[in-house]
Amino acid sequence: MNTHGHRTRDVATQKVAEFTGEGAYHGSTRARRSPAVAPPPPPPEMSPRSLDRHLAEGRAAVADFDARFGNLYAVRARLAVPAPEAIRDDGVTFCWCPFAVAAREAGPLTRAVLAAAAPHLVGDRRFVYVDSKIQHFERGDLPVDSRLWHVDGSIVARGERVARLGHALVHDMAARLDPATPSPRYLAYQSSSHCATEFLDAPLTLRLPELVPDFDLLDARVREAAPTAVAQPAGTIVAFDGASLHRAVPATAAGWRLWLRVVETDREVVLDHAILDCYDTVFRPR
Numbered sequence: 001m002n003t004h005g006h007r008t009r010d011v012a013t014q015k016v017a018e019f020t021g022e023g024a025y026h027g028s029t030r031a032r033r034s035p036a037v038a039p040p041p042p043p044p045e046m047s048p049r050s051l052d053r054h055l056a057e058g059r060a061a062v063a064d065f066d067a068r069f070g071n072l073y074a075v076r077a078r079l080a081v082p083a084p085e086a087i088r089d090d091g092v093t094f095c096w097c098p099f100a101v102a103a104r105e106a107g108p109l110t111r112a113v114l115a116a117a118a119p120h121l122v123g124d125r126r127f128v129y130v131d132s133k134i135q136h137f138e139r140g141d142l143p144v145d146s147r148l149w150h151v152d153g154s155i156v157a158r159g160e161r162v163a164r165l166g167h168a169l170v171h172d173m174a175a176r177l178d179p180a181t182p183s184p185r186y187l188a189y190q191s192s193s194h195c196a197t198e199f200l201d202a203p204l205t206l207r208l209p210e211l212v213p214d215f216d217l218l219d220a221r222v223r224e225a226a227p228t229a230v231a232q233p234a235g236t237i238v239a240f241d242g243a244s245l246h247r248a249v250p251a252t253a254a255g256w257r258l259w260l261r262v263v264e265t266d267r268e269v270v271l272d273h274a275i276l277d278c279y280d281t282v283f284r285p286r
């Protein structure tokens, strides 16, 4: 399956879908068919250890815990803000593409971003992947079909064990936030300020169930706590991790944006379905 694709873009052909708020960040929440061959056990970074414990102990209800979000958010580089035409014409976007392949295939703007990101990679994980999107927003559009506070790299479990809890999938928040669990490391770039991801940059502790079927309750608890958020500045590369709360926001003006994320992870990702084609879609509230 292709991890990169070249496309000519213009405002008239920007794909637009209705915003429902039910989409997953960077993935699907739908149940998947069981693979023909049992997958290898996940690395410690992705092991749903509190689900394992919950089932082993035969608990009647999912326990609550003090979910401590470290909220790492650190600006690693500030690049010149590119011209809109340079974003529109950069051509190539990526989906779980190995870093070396992305660096080879990228358009000029993306290549410069990857070069600026490279010195900030830690290099202690088995895989380094690149995701990117080039999107044209009208005011009010969202870059993804969700605006919930969430973390990237959550530990997702599916299948028969999860069905016993009444869900198609669960996010193992207790395992993700356990300091003993290795976290994926992220670098994120965005070209523009008119659709700037919001991050928290100070620790926040919330009372949450160890296992959650989606990010709705997490989002509600963050909004109750009403912490001060930081909007990622245009042209910056920021570092964050799997305990960093952030959310997408509606565009405040029309214009092009390149968004790019590099992840260092022990989780091998092999795409089993084509998602690159719809990756650049923007979501428009009715």
Ligand SMILES: [Fe+2]
Pocket: 025, 150, 151, 152, 246
């Ligand atoms: Fe995210």
